[in-house]
Amino acid sequence: MTMMSKPVGIIGTGSFLPDNVVTNFDLEKMVDTNDQWIRERTGIEERRIAPEGMNTSYMATEAAKKAMQMAKVTAEDIDMIIFATLTPDMIIPSAACVLQANLGAKNAAAYDLQAACSGFVYGLITAASYISSGLYKKVLVVGAEILSRRVNWNDRGTCILFGDGAGAAVVSEVPEGYGIKGVDMGADGTGGPSLCIPAGGTAVVANDQRVEEGLTFIHMDGPEVYKFAVKTMGRTV
Known part of the structure; x- marks a missing residue:
């Protein structure tokens, strides 16, 4: 904080x-x-x-x-x-x-x-x-x-x-007594594969084949993202 x-x-x-x-x-x-x-x-x-x-x-x-x-x-x-x-x-x-x-x-x-x-x-x-x-x-x-x-x-x-x-x-x-009282920032890069867009960067270049395969769209592991969000939001609050 x-x-x-x-x-x-x-x-x-x-x-x-x-x-x-x-x-x-x-x-x-x-x-x-x-x-x-x-x-x-x-x-x-x-x-x-x-x-x-x-x-x-x-x-x-x-x-x-x-x-x-x-x-x-x-x-x-x-x-x-x-x-x-x-x-x-x-x-x-x-x-x-x-x-x-x-x-x-x-x-x-x-x-x-x-x-x-x-x-x-x-x-x-x-x-x-x-x-x-x-x-x-x-x-x-x-x-x-x-x-x-x-x-x-x-x-x-x-x-x-x-x-x-x-x-x-x-x-x-802003005047004293107003504004942001405190902040909390963080990250956990290990969860990246659970919510990603596989193609479009330098690792997997976007082309017609990747578009056809759906790799330029959002991919999400819903249960994993949910568990992470509940745990993290509770901790940060």
């Missing part, structure tokens, strides 16, 4: 969701599952799916604009952009640099952070650390994904879980 040397918190938030909704009843027509099974095990009733032509950076830009409006800051006030995503528009330039250009945040450093489901939390803690140290004053943290394009819609174990959307927060120093 780490405490901030001065109070740092969120001063504005924003979000964006695509209009297209896929319900559990829609999934019943696609794979062997049902609404009750999904709701009892996940609490999920529906998910949003980005249409063709909509990219992660677009969703992030819309969410960021709302966060900046709530925070009453301009693009030029932003010192740093941390973009948590594992589904950027492309490998380079980074999604953060695309977002910087979209916003006109010409004074901001910008980089992507890939920590999957933990990405926004990692980004928030990192932003708070920058501000607490005095290095930056206003940091934009964004988490955005289009996981529908990384899901095998014939795999009932994963297609029920993932969707598309974006959230953003402006992080800044």
Whole structure:
């Protein structure tokens, strides 16, 4: 547990969701599952799916604009952009640099952070650390994904879980008594094979054969991920 040397918190938030909704009843027509099974095990009733032509950076830009409006800051006030995503528009330039250009945040450093489901939390803690140290004053943290394009819609174990959307927060120093009181970060790389996308990196290059074999989609060992999550979340809380 780490405490901030001065109070740092969120001063504005924003979000964006695509209009297209896929319900559990829609999934019943696609794979062997049902609404009750999904709701009892996940609490999920529906998910949003980005249409063709909509990219992660677009969703992030819309969410960021709302966060900046709530925070009453301009693009030029932003010192740093941390973009948590594992589904950027492309490998380079980074999604953060695309977002910087979209916003006109010409004074901001910008980089992507890939920590999957933990990405926004990692980004928030990192932003708070920058501000607490005095290095930056206003940091934009964004988490955005289009996981529908990384899901095998014939795999009932994963297609029920993932969707598309974006959230953003402006992080800044705040008055005493407010803000982040403490943080806890960790990782366990030994569990990597239980939740992975086998192809697309340098170890297994994506090509037509790998796409055909489904190696560019999310692969998950559901029971192992569940056991890890329950144990870890209990310990960290």
